[in-house]
Amino acid sequence: xxxxxxxxxxxxxxxxxxxxxxxxxxxxxxxxxxxxxxxxxxxxxxxxxxxxxxxxxxxxxxxxxxxxxxxxxxxxxxxxxxxxxxxxxxxxxxxxxxxxxxxxxxxxxxxxxxxxxxxxxxxxxxxxxxxxxxxxxxxxxxxxxxxxxxxxxxxxxxxxxxxxxxxxxxxxxxxxxxxxxxxxxxxxxxxxxxxxxxxxxxxxxxxxxxxxxxxxxxxxxxxxxxxxxxxxxxxxxxxxxxxxxxxxxxxxxxxxxxxxxxxxxxxxxxxxxxxxxxxxxxxxxxxxxxxxxxxxxxxxxxxxxxxxxxxxxxxxxxxxxxxxxxxxxxxxxxxxxxxxxxxxxxxxxxxxxxxxxxxxxxxxxxxxxxxxxxxxxxxxxxxxxxxxxxxxxxxxxxxxxxxxxxxxxxxxxxxxxxxxxxxxxxxxxxxxxxxxxxxxxxxxxxxxxxxxxxxxxxxxxxxxxxxxxxxxxxxxxxxxxxxxxxxxxxxxxxxxxxxxxxxxxxxxxxxxxxxxxxxxxxxxxxxxxxxxxxxxxxxxxxxxxxxxxxxxxxxx
Amino acid sequence: xxxxxxxxxxxxxxxxxxxxxxxxxxxxxxxxxxxxxxxxxxxxxxxxxxxxxxxxxxxxxxxxxxxxxxxxxxxxxxxxxxxxxxxxxxxxxxxxxxxxxxxxxxxxxxxxxxxxxxxxxxxxxxxxxxxxxxxxxxxxxxxxxxxxxxxxxxxxxxxxxxxxxxxxxxxxxxxxxxxxxxxxxxxxxxxxxxxxxxxxxxxxxx
Numbered sequence: 001x002x003x004x005x006x007x008x009x010x011x012x013x014x015x016x017x018x019x020x021x022x023x024x025x026x027x028x029x030x031x032x033x034x035x036x037x038x039x040x041x042x043x044x045x046x047x048x049x050x051x052x053x054x055x056x057x058x059x060x061x062x063x064x065x066x067x068x069x070x071x072x073x074x075x076x077x078x079x080x081x082x083x084x085x086x087x088x089x090x091x092x093x094x095x096x097x098x099x100x101x102x103x104x105x106x107x108x109x110x111x112x113x114x115x116x117x118x119x120x121x122x123x124x125x126x127x128x129x130x131x132x133x134x135x136x137x138x139x140x141x142x143x144x145x146x147x148x149x150x151x152x153x154x155x156x157x158x159x160x161x162x163x164x165x166x167x168x169x170x171x172x173x174x175x176x177x178x179x180x181x182x183x184x185x186x187x188x189x190x191x192x193x194x195x196x197x198x199x200x201x202x203x204x205x206x207x208x209x210x211x212x213x214x215x216x217x218x219x220x221x222x223x224x225x226x227x228x229x230x231x232x233x234x235x236x237x238x239x240x241x242x243x244x245x246x247x248x249x250x251x252x253x254x255x256x257x258x259x260x261x262x263x264x265x266x267x268x269x270x271x272x273x274x275x276x277x278x279x280x281x282x283x284x285x286x287x288x289x290x291x292x293x294x295x296x297x298x299x300x301x302x303x304x305x306x307x308x309x310x311x312x313x314x315x316x317x318x319x320x321x322x323x324x325x326x327x328x329x330x331x332x333x334x335x336x337x338x339x340x341x342x343x344x345x346x347x348x349x350x351x352x353x354x355x356x357x358x359x360x361x362x363x364x365x366x367x368x369x370x371x372x373x374x375x376x377x378x379x380x381x382x383x384x385x386x387x388x389x390x391x392x393x394x395x396x397x398x399x400x401x402x403x404x405x406x407x408x409x410x411x412x413x414x415x416x417x418x419x420x421x422x423x424x425x426x427x428x429x430x431x432x433x434x435x436x437x438x439x440x441x442x443x444x445x446x447x448x449x450x451x452x453x454x455x456x457x458x459x460x461x462x463x464x465x466x467x468x469x470x471x472x473x474x475x476x477x478x479x480x481x482x483x484x485x486x487x488x489x490x491x492x493x494x495x496x497x498x499x500x501x502x503x504x505x506x507x508x509x510x511x512x513x514x515x516x517x518x519x520x521x522x523x524x525x526x527x528x529x530x531x532x533x534x535x536x537x538x539x540x541x542x543x544x545x546x547x548x549x550x551x552x553x554x555x556x
Numbered sequence: 557x558x559x560x561x562x563x564x565x566x567x568x569x570x571x572x573x574x575x576x577x578x579x580x581x582x583x584x585x586x587x588x589x590x591x592x593x594x595x596x597x598x599x600x601x602x603x604x605x606x607x608x609x610x611x612x613x614x615x616x617x618x619x620x621x622x623x624x625x626x627x628x629x630x631x632x633x634x635x636x637x638x639x640x641x642x643x644x645x646x647x648x649x650x651x652x653x654x655x656x657x658x659x660x661x662x663x664x665x666x667x668x669x670x671x672x673x674x675x676x677x678x679x680x681x682x683x684x685x686x687x688x689x690x691x692x693x694x695x696x697x698x699x700x701x702x703x704x705x706x707x708x709x710x711x712x713x714x715x716x717x718x719x720x721x722x723x724x725x726x727x728x729x730x731x732x733x734x735x736x737x738x739x740x741x742x743x744x745x746x747x748x749x750x751x752x753x754x755x756x757x758x759x760x761x762x
Binding site for chain 2: 033107112113114115116117118120178182185186189190191216217218219220221223224225227228231232235236237238239244245246247250253254257
């Protein structure tokens with residue numbers, strides 16, 4: 001490959017060194033401080049955890065095909081959904097986009113050659129891996145049956161499973177998250193290229209900034225919550241035990257003070273990815289760039305003030321519930337601004353229905369549905385009816401899976417040529433994107449209905465009248481599983497036999513496209529200088545539908 | 557993060573210093589939230605069972621606590637002198653002050669050890685032999701043990717990073733004032749946390 005000069009590869013020396021070929025020993029990977037290589041280390045880890053968590057989900061959907069609990073016992077089912085939740089939240093969703101795409105792209109997008117603290121970045125990966133292995137060990141040694149929320153007093157006083165090990169794993173992984181957050185914030189403050197002002201940052205970089213703020217300020221509270229849980233369970237100190245003057249609801253407050261902002265850790269990076277993809281593939285500047293920035297920051301800030309909506313039926317005071325309900329409605333405003341602005345960006349765009357664009361458009365639809373059903377749950381009277389039903393399950397899967405995972409796949413495909421230097425098959429990619437949208441809705445839409453009809457979550461048996469909906473959901477899960485496995489095949493193929501990618505195959509304007517594919521170890525041959533705002537897909541004053549433009553030669 | 561050698565990705569030593577300070581302050585923000593969560597536990601426990609909680613607090617030994625407060629505040633003074641010493645190039649003074657800071661830190665841990673021994677001999681560990689019957693008293697002691705152990709772990713890590721300052725060769729110490737500043741910031745954090753813990757633990761029941 002590479003000896004015949006292809007279009008877009010002119011001027012490229014065949015054996016040119018890039019970050020992938022800079023060193024090939026195992027040692028050169030495990031001790032690397034190159035942010036691009038660390039991104040790939042994370043990618044390997046999260047892919048493993050994603051399919052592990054997915055396997056647990058498959059087992060649950062298989063159990064739920066019939067009303068009787070015939071495949072798993074109640075206890076096994078509890079352990080399966082806990083495995084699914086713990087792995088997917090802390091070892092896939094929270095790190096997914098920030099640690100892979102974020103690590104890879106953030107320095108490139110702002111014209112830097114590294115993150116602010118490269119050694120700390122590598123250390124974060126080891127911390128995350130150590131946390132993951134601890135948790136994995138807990139889950140293999142017999143599992144945990146508390147659910148991913150570790151609610152007290154069950155987790156501290158009654159559960160006979162490996163709660164301590166799993167909590168220790170999450171605790172350790174939390175510090176990895178904090179370190180990554182500090183690293184990204186410092187990178188954005190201190191390493192922007194000349195001329196890269198805050199209001200010229202790509203929205204993905206802004207998304208990383210907002211996400212990092214949440215990571216840095218919310219995760220320590222989870223760490224303390226888990227530490228207190230540890231103290232009570234391991235040493236019998238009465239912290240959450242009401243018999244000795246403790247308060248089990250306190251745990252829920254501390255837990256959700258992290259875990260509600262954590263859902264914004266999962267969705268804000270997705271919003272960043274989708275903004276990049278939509279702007280490029282619609283050939284438009286992002287509509288209302290500044291509103292997009294402020295909306296992300298508002299989401300990050302208000303996200304800290306809504307945690308109480310997880311406790312409407314936990315014995316919280318009605319006044320607190322009212323305030324949390326009102327604030328939960330308020331956070332829908334910046335979320336809606338984003339959806340309207342994406343739509344505004346598409347308006348009169350020259351849309352290419354490429355693979356990343358299909359994933360991104362899927363994101364907008366699924367996120368909208370997930371967000372609107374969130375308003376149902378923010379409303380006090382409705383929430384009392386819907387709490388702990390499949391409605392909640394469906395709602396947060398629309399945001400986390402329909403939203404975050406779609407966006408992750410959008411980003412993966414969009415930047416694949418930059419990361420690997422290879423192209424993938426567009427046809428197979430589009431097929432995967434459409435299958436995922438279809439499979440996802442097929443799996444989770446029936447769960448809204450199930451929940452509304454009263455099917456509680458976390459049960460392995462159910463009355464026979466729910467069976468039709470459960471069978472639908474499980475059938476959809478088969479399609480969804482295919483949609484997740486299929487990209488492994490063609491992306492794997494692309495790694496080995498894929499056509500070489502040019503430096504800027506999408507004709508995008510971001511700084512990351514102005515260097516080679518794959519980038520050299522130090523990113524840019526010389527430090528870039530930024531002279532204008534991002535997304536200059538058509539110049540100021542250019543009107544594609546003006547009469548004068550009609551006579552110009554059309555470009556595809 | 558040495559000041560003498562320039563690390564990637566920084567173009568100038570000034571920028572690298574800014575980065576070290578920036579990272580340290582960001583880390584301190586996370587520590588504030590970390591301890592904030594356990595202070596919330598204190599507030600909730602004290603608010604829900606005021607009488608029992610304060611009955612528990614009365615058992616805490618204010619003599620040990622006060623002695624440790626004096627020791628730790630003094631160590632902050634020696635740390636501040638050490639940091640200024642490094643900046644001013646007074647290497648011998650700085651090294652002496654670092655040694656004194658470590659000695660005071662160890663002194664704190666020793667006093668804490670004696671205090672723990674006394675607490676244990678009085679069965680002040682929540683459990684079957686816990687002497688106080690009031691609801692809430694054991695919650696105070698749950699807070700006491702958790703927070704003092706977490707604080708002692710922070711202090712022990714602090715001893716490590718102060719010792720690291722002594723390992724820097726004498727002729728290079730003066731150039732390392734950013735490292736000295738980071739070390740001092742961390743040590744003062746440990747101290748500030750104790751400033752809050754002292755009234756909460758030892759003065760609440762009096």
